[in-house]
Amino acid sequence: MALTCLFGxxxxxxxxxxxxxxxxxxxxxxxxxxxxxxxxxSNWSRYSDxxxxxxxxxxxxxxxxxxxxxxxxxxxxxxxxxxxxxxxxRVQPAAGSxxxxxxxxxxxxxxxxxxxxxxxxxxxxxxxxxxxxxDQGGWTNPKTEADWLVNAEKVVERYSGIGxxxxxxxxxxxxxxxxxxxxxxxxxxxxxxxxxxxxxHRAIYDRIHVLDPGARASSNFSFIPGVSEAIDSVFTDxxxxxxxxLGIDYYYGVALNNPTAAYAALxxxxxxxxxxxxxxxxxxxxxxxxxxxxxxxxxxxxxTDNGAPRADGYTRSNHLRDHIYWMERAREDGxxxxxxxxxxxxxxxxxxSYRPRFGLYTVDVLGDPTAARIPTDGVxxxxxxxxDNGVGADYVPVMAPAFCSxxxxxxxxxxxx
Numbered sequence: 214m215a216l217t218c219l220f221g222x223x224x225x226x227x228x229x230x231x232x233x234x235x236x237x238x239x240x241x242x243x244x245x246x247x248x249x250x251x252x253x254x255s256n257w258s259r260y261s262d263x264x265x266x267x268x269x270x271x272x273x274x275x276x277x278x279x280x281x282x283x284x285x286x287x288x289x290x291x292x293x294x295x296x297x298x299x300x301x302x303r304v305q306p307a308a309g310s311x312x313x314x315x316x317x318x319x320x321x322x323x324x325x326x327x328x329x330x331x332x333x334x335x336x337x338x339x340x341x342x343x344x345x346x347x348d349q350g351g352w353t354n355p356k357t358e359a360d361w362l363v364n365a366e367k368v369v370e371r372y373s374g375i376g377x378x379x380x381x382x383x384x385x386x387x388x389x390x391x392x393x394x395x396x397x398x399x400x401x402x403x404x405x406x407x408x409x410x411x412x413x414h415r416a417i418y419d420r421i422h423v424l425d426p427g428a429r430a431s432s433n434f435s436f437i438p439g440v441s442e443a444i445d446s447v448f449t450d451x452x453x454x455x456x457x458x459l460g461i462d463y464y465y466g467v468a469l470n471n472p473t474a475a476y477a478a479l480x481x482x483x484x485x486x487x488x489x490x491x492x493x494x495x496x497x498x499x500x501x502x503x504x505x506x507x508x509x510x511x512x513x514x515x516x517t518d519n520g521a522p523r524a525d526g527y528t529r530s531n532h533l534r535d536h537i538y539w540m541e542r543a544r545e546d547g548x549x550x551x552x553x554x555x556x557x558x559x560x561x562x563x564x565x566s567y568r569p570r571f572g573l574y575t576v577d578v579l580g581d582p583t584a585a586r587i588p589t590d591g592v593x594x595x596x597x598x599x600x601d602n603g604v605g606a607d608y609v610p611v612m613a614p615a616f617c618s619x620x621x622x623x624x625x626x627x628x629x630x
Contacts, residue, residue: 233541238332238552239599240294241287241573242512244339244383245303247561248276254344255302256351257564260395266565273562274576274584280322286574286586287558288329291599294378295326296511296554298336301364302343308360316371323372334378334511334554337365337417340388340564351397352406358413365417366424373425380511381414384435384462385448391564407447414448418455433460433511436495438467438474438620445502458551459503462512463536466491468615469626482569483518487527489535489612491620493630496543496550498621507551510540514556516569520577529573529591531611537604542630555595559586 250272252258261270276283287295303315326333338361346357369379382388389406392398398406414432421430434449449459466488467474476484496508515532517523533555544550560572567578573595574586598604618625 233544233602235602236551237602238294238509240292240296240331240334240552240554241290241558242296242334242554242556243276243283243298243558243561244336245298245300246270246339246341247563248274248557248559249300249303250275251277253300253302253306255300255341256344256347256392256395256397257341258302259344259347261565263395265395268562268565268567268579270562271578272584274559274578274586276559277318279584280318281325283558283574283586284322284325284329284331288331290573290592290596292331294334294552294554295331295558296334296336296380297322297326298339298383299368299372300341301338301346301361302341304368305343305364306345307343308345311367320371323375323377327375332376332378333372334380335368335372336380336383337368338381338388339383340391347397352392352409353398353402355409358409361413362416362420365413366420369417369421369424373428377425377428379421379425379428379430380433380460381417381430382410382432384433385410385414386437386444387435411448411451414452415455418452429457431456431458431460431509431511433462433509436461436463438465438491438495439622441495441498441621453503453506456503456506458507458509459499460509460511461495461499462556463492463495463510464513464515466494466615466618466620468619469617471615480563480566480569482563483516483523486525487515487532487535487612488615488618488620489532489539489610490614490630491539491618491625492536493539493543493546494618494620494625494628496540496548497546498624500543500548507549509552509554510550511552511554512556513553514571516563516571518570519568520560520570520575527612529589530594533591533594533598534604534608535610535612537598538608538610541603555591 246257252270299319323333389403418430465474465485471486473486557571559574560570560576563569573591576584
């Protein structure tokens with residue numbers, strides 16, 4: 214896409230207000246395995262060592278030892294929420310055995326987040342389980358559900374009373390897809406894994422509300438344009454009564470003049486042409502489908518190819534402002550959006566490769582042994598967005614809306630935004 218297609222005045226209606234409510238939750242996100250390094254034995258450490266991934270995990274960005282500085286960076290942006298995961302493989306390296314050293318590390322992560330005035334958003338399962346669970350068959354063994362719940366309940370009990378937001382299972386659909394890809398399950402076992410994820414989510418949701426009264430819990434799902442109904446049917450529709458808000462991860466759209474979402478299936482997200490107005494379509498879809506649930510954008514971000522500028526000139530700063538604009542348009546049209554997390558605070562291991570760079574702070578894991586955090590243009594932009602509680606009412610998106618969006622067909626193709 215040429216710059217001439219990106220820039221220029223757009224025929225968009227005037228906006229009444231751009232300002233988010235004072236209690237709006239601006240945040241950033243990380244995950245355990247992707248950023249911590251020093252990885253214990255797990256399904257994903259084994260996948261990484263199998264030779265089937267592009268890169269091995271190594272020490273990643275070493276969040277395990279540099280968490281304090283990354284938490285400080287998030288706080289200096291003005292973030293109100295810091296999302297991280299407590300890795301099951303780290304705290305329970307063997308059945309019935311708990312690693313208090315690693316729990317003490319997570320205790321300190323929580324303490325740093327709270328000391329900097331942020332709310333911890335704690336993920337219980339971000340696609341990683343211990344090696345001893347792999348050895349018993351992973352999600353193909355019904356025993357794994359009970360083992361999962363023992364760990365999850367222990368984590369919830371340990372961090373109850375701190376005002377945490379809880380994410381039970383990160384992107385269940387993609388979780389199943391990754392297990393299929395790397396052999397954790399066979400295709401015929403996918404329905405059974407979905408059933409297991411539904412059961413453990415429902416069970417831990419109830420336990421969260423016993424152990425941590427007043428806490429809010431959800432699962433975040435990956436929004437895949439055009440197939441939302443099918444995706445919803447295998448998980449979200451089955452747990453909607455066990456959600457306190459709906460967690461949405463939005464990365465890309467698809468339209469008649471934007472077929473580049475196909476690159477996502479190849480894990481080449483850096484080749485996808487962003488479609489910011491698709492976030493509006495996704496939010497309006499779920500505002501209507503689940504009107505009882507507030508919406509939280511748990512992940513949204515743009516990768517570059519090894520940190521290189523995009524060929525079309527679109528920057529992380531453009532991406533941030535454009536998506537926040539469309540989020541605000543959805544709020545003005547009635548969507549109850551309560552929070553937004555940027556993915557991610559730093560670059561990390563994107564499930565087999567360090568090539569996609571999503572971070573507000575870029576890190577050349579393979580080329581820089583110091584793993585220096587280098588700010589991108591998104592840092593100042595996100596700091597300004599948080600300070601201003603949004604983008605200005607006169608903001609005009611850099612990326613023009615696509616022709617006939619298929620994010621939520623047919624409405625998104627014909628709707629006047």
